[in-house]
Amino acid sequence: MKDLVRQNLLIHVDILDLLNKQIKQEAESSAAYLAMASWCDHNGLVYSAEFFYEQSAEEREHMMKIFHFINDNGGTAYSPEVANINHDFASLEEIFETALDQEIAITKSIHNIVYECRNKRDLTTENFLQWFITEQMEEEQTMRRALELFDLINTENVGLRFLDEKIKEIRDEANPA
Amino acid sequence: MDTIYTSKYFVASQCDNSRRFYIDFGHKTVKFSFCQLLALRHKLKSIDIEQHVNGENIHGLEVLSLCNREHLFVFNTLEILDLQELIHGTFAMMEINSVLA
Ligand SMILES: [Fe+2]
Numbered sequence: 001m002k003d004l005v006r007q008n009l010l011i012h013v014d015i016l017d018l019l020n021k022q023i024k025q026e027a028e029s030s031a032a033y034l035a036m037a038s039w040c041d042h043n044g045l046v047y048s049a050e051f052f053y054e055q056s057a058e059e060r061e062h063m064m065k066i067f068h069f070i071n072d073n074g075g076t077a078y079s080p081e082v083a084n085i086n087h088d089f090a091s092l093e094e095i096f097e098t099a100l101d102q103e104i105a106i107t108k109s110i111h112n113i114v115y116e117c118r119n120k121r122d123l124t125t126e127n128f129l130q131w132f133i134t135e136q137m138e139e140e141q142t143m144r145r146a147l148e149l150f151d152l153i154n155t156e157n158v159g160l161r162f163l164d165e166k167i168k169e170i171r172d173e174a175n176p177a
Numbered sequence: 178m179d180t181i182y183t184s185k186y187f188v189a190s191q192c193d194n195s196r197r198f199y200i201d202f203g204h205k206t207v208k209f210s211f212c213q214l215l216a217l218r219h220k221l222k223s224i225d226i227e228q229h230v231n232g233e234n235i236h237g238l239e240v241l242s243l244c245n246r247e248h249l250f251v252f253n254t255l256e257i258l259d260l261q262e263l264i265h266g267t268f269a270m271m272e273i274n275s276v277l278a
Contacts, residue, residue: 004271
């Protein structure tokens with residue numbers, strides 16, 4: 001009997017399911033950042049808003065990277081459903097803390113898929129995911145640095161504006177032109 | 178044609194020459210390309226069988242369109258469970274075949 005699965009699909013079929021779940025998680029992450037950007041915009045925090053608009057676009061790029069990887073290798077990527085986006089935040093600090101937690105969850109999820117790739121001997125997908133491991137390290141670093149600002153700067157009154165301007169610097173450092 | 182897996186109601190097989198899969202549904206046999214088989218697998222995985230017992234799905238029926246709506250099937254709870262078992266078993270057998278090949 002021919003190995004028709006392997007003829008058609010380079011990715012292990014169980015890993016395919018995990019990658020599709022990851023697509024959904026990246027889409028949810030993108031949508032969550034968009035909600036955060038909106039909150040910042042409404043509260044006059046223009047640099048933080050810009051930060052989250054870019055972050056949202058980046059998450060969509062991550063999603064598309066996985067999407068194409070699946071379809072280019074014989075699998076079927078599914079367009080994800082995203083629902084129940086939270087738009088309510090008490091403060092900018094809460095937003096950055098939520099963002100860090102979200103990035104940590106994504107890091108864990110990526111690591112989990114890599115472990116599963118090793119179990120299933122899917123070296124191609126493992127290799128593909130190496131880029132995401134590095135990317136997640138950088139994402140976490142960025143969010144942690146932003147959150148540290150709240151320990152350094154008193155955010156009452158004009159302090160919050162000052163902090164907002166510092167967010168721009170963090171963004172520029174993370175993405176050197 | 179090689180039989181890959183047989184469940185209570187259904188049989189999955191593959192044809193090496195045409196590189197296609199076949200599922201015998203009893204009254205009808207349907208030909209699947211690999212990605213159509215993947216699509217069926219995805220649809221079956223997405224079914225929330227709990228709705229058949231908690232009253233949300235009062236008739237206990239699922240309507241499945243297969244192969245880009247070429248075929249339309251209505252399955253009851255037992256048939257869905259059996260079809261899920263067929264697809265699970267089919268992919269498991271093909272994985273074993275892959276290790277041996
Ligand atoms: Fe991401």
